Amino acid sequence: MIDVLSIRNLSVELQGKTILSKIALNLAAGDILGLVGPSGCGKTTLLNTVAGFVEVNKGELIINNSTVITPENTLPPEQRNVGMIFQDYALFPHLTAEQNILFGIEHLPKIERVERLEELLELLALKGLEKRFPHQISGGQQQRVAIARALAPQPQLLLLDEPFSNIDARLRNELMVELRTLLKKLKISAVFVTHNKDEVFSFADKIAVMHEGEILQVGTPVEVCKQPKSWQVADFLQLGSWLAIKRLDFDAIETALGKIAVSNDLQKKLNDQAQHTFLLLKPQNIKVVDALEPNVKIDHISINEQGYYYVCSSLAQTDDSLSFTQLRFYSDQLFLLNQKVALQIKPHEPVIF
Numbered sequence: 001m002i003d004v005l006s007i008r009n010l011s012v013e014l015q016g017k018t019i020l021s022k023i024a025l026n027l028a029a030g031d032i033l034g035l036v037g038p039s040g041c042g043k044t045t046l047l048n049t050v051a052g053f054v055e056v057n058k059g060e061l062i063i064n065n066s067t068v069i070t071p072e073n074t075l076p077p078e079q080r081n082v083g084m085i086f087q088d089y090a091l092f093p094h095l096t097a098e099q100n101i102l103f104g105i106e107h108l109p110k111i112e113r114v115e116r117l118e119e120l121l122e123l124l125a126l127k128g129l130e131k132r133f134p135h136q137i138s139g140g141q142q143q144r145v146a147i148a149r150a151l152a153p154q155p156q157l158l159l160l161d162e163p164f165s166n167i168d169a170r171l172r173n174e175l176m177v178e179l180r181t182l183l184k185k186l187k188i189s190a191v192f193v194t195h196n197k198d199e200v201f202s203f204a205d206k207i208a209v210m211h212e213g214e215i216l217q218v219g220t221p222v223e224v225c226k227q228p229k230s231w232q233v234a235d236f237l238q239l240g241s242w243l244a245i246k247r248l249d250f251d252a253i254e255t256a257l258g259k260i261a262v263s264n265d266l267q268k269k270l271n272d273q274a275q276h277t278f279l280l281l282k283p284q285n286i287k288v289v290d291a292l293e294p295n296v297k298i299d300h301i302s303i304n305e306q307g308y309y310y311v312c313s314s315l316a317q318t319d320d321s322l323s324f325t326q327l328r329f330y331s332d333q334l335f336l337l338n339q340k341v342a343l344q345i346k347p348h349e350p351v352i353f
């Protein structure tokens with residue numbers, strides 16, 4: 001498959017400080033990539049580098065399989081055939097919705113401009129709003145105008161910086177589904193930045209997790225959640241709680257919630273890597289067992305679509321190396337605050353860091 005974006009060994013320095021280093025990334029035509037990571041890790045800088053607002057210091061950026069950008073060979077943003085949607089939409093306040101949409105295609109013959117405008121107004125359900133100014137339409141409608149403006153020059157690659165962050169939760173879900181369907185229909189590839197991991201699961205085909213200017217892991221959201229390559233990835237995606245482990249002689253490890261069998265492969269890995277001592281325990285691998293002696297105390301209760309969500313602490317002595325202060329799990333059963341409960345780990349191949 002053809003890559004619409006290929007980044008090789010890219011580094012960026014701003015004011016003498018390395019902001020991005022050794023970035024490598026490929027985006028296949030038609031794919032949508034979600035860029036996530038803690039605040040300040042370099043997501044917006046990476047997007048701005050692809051767009052052409054930030055210079056490359058080292059490495060190579062290939063856009064649309066042909067345009068090669070290196071420190072010696074740069075190209076201004078308007079010649080990259082890349083569309084960008086900013087967090088605040090950056091619509092021109094003195095231009096109507098229609099004028100905003102037409103802004104980037106004024107060089108085209110009139111007949112073509114009118115055709116594209118009509119098509120985009122239809123596609124983004126903006127008919128009837130074309131003569132309004134940005135302050136006369138809602139946030140969701142402004143976002144659709146920003147999308148139409150970015151799509152008007154028919155870019156092969158669309159870059160979106162936190163496109164849904166200013167929109168209330170219900171409308172956000174609708175817009176995400178709408179925009180994803182639209183991009184797929186028009187076969188436009190996209191890279192979007194978000195703080196919100198749930199958005200990645202609804203909107204992206206692939207996810208890239210960044211940390212301190214580097215990309216730690218790229219894959220489908222399912223792959224990355226199932227097999228995070230580092231604790232930073234698991235931690236940022238909040239895939240579960242961390243549980244201290246003690247290695248036992250044979251094919252098992254011990255935790256504050258009991259023993260778990262581990263495969264020979266994992267036992268070998270544990271023997272080889274002395275620093276690995278924490279188990280990533282996902283909520284779906286925890287079960288409540290009424291018949292057992294309680295081993296945790298409920299410290300916090302909330303409710304969400306998956307049931308009751310509990311944060312609990314270990315009943316083991318605090319000086320016990322396996323004791324823990326925070327473990328999260330879901331249950332259909334309602335427990336009370338401070339109630340003592342028995343938890344067990346379901347048999348599964350554990351992920352250990």
Ligand SMILES: Nc1ncnc2c1ncn2[C@@H]1O[C@H](COP(=O)(O)OP(=O)(O)OP(=O)(O)O)[C@@H](O)[C@H]1O
Pocket residue numbers: 014015019037038039040041042043044045046195
């Ligand atoms: N023009 C600049 N000059 C110097 N440093 C900069 C510049 N722009 C960004 N930085 C620094 O680069 C780092 C990465 O910033 P960036 O905005 O790319 O992170 P981010 O992951 O998008 O953060 P957030 O999620 O908070 O928006 C930060 O430490 C920031 O202070």
